[in-house]
Amino acid sequence: MSKSVCLETRELKFSYPDGPTALHGISLDVKRGDFVAVIGQNGSGKTTLAKHFNGLLRPDAGKVCLFGEDIASRNVSQLAQDVGYVFQNPDHQIFSATVREEIDFGPRNLGCSNDKVDRRTEEAIEYFGLGNFADCQPAVLGFGLRRKVSIAAVYAMKTPVLILDEPTSGLDLKSTNELMAVISELHRLEHTIILITHDMRVVAEYVPHCMVMRGGEILAHDETREIFKNSELLLETQIAVPQISELGNRMTPYGMPDDVLTVPEFADEYSRILSGLEEGKKSADRR
Amino acid sequence: MPIVVDLYSQRQSWVHRIDPRVKLLFVASSLLLLLLIKNVYIMLIGLVLIHLLHWSAHIPRERFMFVWKTLLPVSLIMFSMWVIFYPTGEPIAELWIVQITAIGLAQGLVLGLRILTMAFVVFAWLYTTDHPSLVRSLVKLKIPLEWGLILSLALRYIPTFQSMYAVISEAQQARGLNLSEKKGYRRVRAMMPIFVAMVISSLRASDQLAKALESRAFGASGVQRTNLHEIEFRRLDYVFTAIILGTISALLFLHLRFGIGTHPVNLMG
Amino acid sequence: MSEIVRIDGLGYAYPPIDLDGRREWVLRDINLEIHAGEFVSIMGATGVGKTTLCLALNGIVPNSTGGTIRGDVYIDGLNTKRHPVSDLAQHVGVVFQEPETQLFNVSVEAEIAFGLESLGLPAIEIGERITWALSVVGMTEFRQRSPFKLSGGQKQRVAIASILAMAPKILVLDEPTASLDPVGKTEVFSIVRELRQKHGITIVMVEHESERIAEFSDRVIVLGNGTVQMASSPADVFSKVNEMRTLGLSIPQVSELADRLNRTNNTEYVFTQLEEAYSELTGSGNLVRRISG
Secondary structure (H helix, E strand, C coil): CCCCEEEEEEEEEEECCCCCEEEEEEEEEEECCCEEEEECCCCCCHHHHHHHHCCCCCCCEEEEEECCEECCCCCHHHHCCCEEEECCCHHHCCCCCCHHHHHHHHHHHCCCCHHHHHHHHHHHHHHCCCHHHCCCCHHHCCHHHHHHHHHHHHHCCCCCEEEEECCCCCCCHHHHHHHHHHHHHHHHCCCEEEEECCCHHHHHHHCCEEEEEECCEEEEEEEHHHHHHCHHHHHHCCCCCCHHHHHHHHCHHHCCCCCCCCHHHHHHHHHHHHHHHHHHHHHHHHC | CCCCCCCCCCCCCHHHHCCHHHHHHHHHHHHHHHHHCCCHHHHHHHHHHHHHHHHHCCCCHHHHHHHHHHHHHHHHHHHHHHHHHCCCCCEEEEECCEEEEHHHHHHHHHHHHHHHHHHHHHHHHHHCCCHHHHHHHHHHCCCCHHHHHHHHHHHHHHHHHHHHHHHHHHHHHCCCCCCCCCCHHHHHHHCHHHHHHHHHHHHHHHHHHHHHHHHCCCCCCCCCCCCCCCCCCCHHHHHHHHHHHHHHHHHHHHHHHHCECCCCCCCEC | CCEEEEEEEEEEECCCCCCCCCCCEEEEEEEEEEECCCEEEEECCCCCCHHHHHHHHCCHHHHCCCCEEEEEEEECCEECCCCCHHHHCCCEEEECCCHHHHCCCCCHHHHHHHHHHHCCCCHHHHHHHHHHHHHHHCCHHHCCCCHHHCCHHHHHHHHHHHHHCCCCCEEEEECCCCCCCHHHHHHHHHHHHHHHHHHCCEEEEECCCHHHHHHHCCEEEEEECCEEEEEECHHHHHHCHHHHHHCCCCCCHHHHHHHHHHHHHCCCCCCCCHHHHHHHHHHCCCCCCCCCC
16 A cells, blocks of 8 residues: 655745745655655755745745645644644754743644643653753753754644754764654654755664755655665765765675665675675585 | 845945045034934935935945835835924915925925935945944044944844844744734734744854854953054045035034024025 | 873863852863874763863863863963963964854954954964965955855854964864764865864864764864763774763764674774775685676
8 A cells, every 4th residue: 555645846946035046846745654864965955845845935836735735825833733843953942941831832832722732741751851851941951952852842743744954963972863763763653754964874774765955956765775875876966875885885896785774784794795705615615 | 124234345436445434423423414404405415415425435226225215114204294293384285184384394304304314324334334444443433342343243243133033933933833813012922932042042142152252362451452454544534534524614604603404495594 | 292281180160050059060070181283082972061171271161151160271381270261362272163153253354363353463464374374274265255155164164264373283173063064074174184284283173973083083082971081092992882882972883893793703803994994804805806896
């Protein structure tokens, strides 16, 4: 059974008022429950495209559809029911006196009953491990915590679609892995997730699908593995695959597959090659 | 409509070459005169003259039009308010319950034109003086460096705050903040999440800025701060200073002694 | 080789936020020596005190931040507690993470001039130093441009130039590439490397990107719990996989691989960079090249 289409654009064109064309007639569809990373250099149009999905930007031409319906008639706060957008800088959202109030802001705006708001807030606090900080002032917390709060605040809105703009930038490894684990869990719970990022290691380890952008166009939209195999595309768009993938690619003449994504994969493949050679030697010796 | 990022536009003109202190003197004395003048014809002449100044300084059209676009509504309101509420002298027309007089019209025009002309005078200075020279001129006039720097920073950070407001507004709307239906006081209240986030962000930014300033040895005690582009009076500047002071004195004399410019319509008293 | 930075038992607590708040020691007992011309990278989890340490290196901590300090920091022989920040700024320069808030002038030229004007240098020398600094960071054509309109990488290069022009012997960079895209990151890293190689400037760089750290650093200093947990060569630090994991820090993927292969295949690989890994894995003769060319 094929998944239904969640987000769709048809010939989406857009230019900023004082600039050249930012998006050149983009047509794409994202299926319900997909987890897609949008990658490409700064200026390729990633954020511009994403802002069309929740109505922050409106197309000059073409249309944007959510669950099959054109979103042109809905304003940003209406679309917030269905599309959650986490901005790159948590300080652009944080304004409340306590973490709890910060998180319940979203559900309240969506018109949830008091009970529902409380439930969702507590759930978000627990989910993101913010229990010890629930009554603290978010603005004075450390950066990693502020990031968590800003994401928890959008999570509490329980939107079927979630867009995250560089959620791991500036985070150390542990926080990055914690965060990606939570996001992966959300994907498992059938949220549709769009992740704009530069961190190719995160993409390799956590995100099954990829959309590559350049100069306001989508050059490829495929499984992450397939994208990483396409070295021409990556060279063209100046995207650097994770170190282990690069090592894997260099060693393809030695039998390494060309789509190594993680260290464990590489180690397994390497061991497989070695034991294969061992076997070959043994049978050669026997003869 | 966004305020132009950098008020200064780099051009080659005689106005640009004048020492900023002379321009400051021009601004101060012009503003004084404009406040004293009550005659509509003289005010019109003043407006035309300042336009000529802008033109000969090669100030770009869009910067110039910015002043018009921003202040025309204000001028019109001031003009209309005056004409409606302060009719003096013989009425020449009647609209509903409002009496319109010739003198009232002239006075209203003076009010409206005055604000426009004053703005053009100030902008003639700002559009032709780059920030470092501006700050330097204030320092040379014995204003403490910190004040000049505050002015310079304020001007430089205007576009930063504009984009900060835009981004924060977007972020909060994406969390369901609804601004469209509310008007007036309720709208202001609804915008609190935006304002508070802006204040917090600004505080954070200013803290970082302070550290950056200190890291560049700002405020070194016992050291005389120098300037890359030193400003010095040249012969042309002395000439202009003399012209400005001379013209001011002459006009003041005419104004006080003979009452020129005191009456809205008549040239003398 | 002389030590150009010496930190003896440094501990620091910021002034408490509430009136009755307790003091929280961000740094507890930092002991560190850095030699002239060294390239030292500092790693640590978010919030561990890396920025505080950077600020302690140019005296902003404690001269401007107040709080409580114990121990001493010596920069080029000067004790940071006894000299104002403006004096220390001639020996050590700090580049911060956010380009937007450390660039505050209307033109690149004015930006670089600012620090030199603060030092009271004559205009001619200021002009020369600007020209030099711009050429080092490769931004000569941008002299009259507004910093506002530059890309992230370009902005950071201007920030570096404006500190560089003050001719410090030590350059401290606090996560300079955190908010940059990969192109910007490469720009900044290559300049920093050049500064050390061609100009002999001592570099202290706080970074998360372990792979770049492995490429550039002489030593890696790992902070944790307010103290120095490790201070050694990249090969040494990145082979301690478990410790780094406990501290929540990344290591180059090839180092992870080395560790994994060592455990399963009983090998003793130690590589921290891609080229090393490639030559060791393929050059040991236990692999057969199938496809020629």
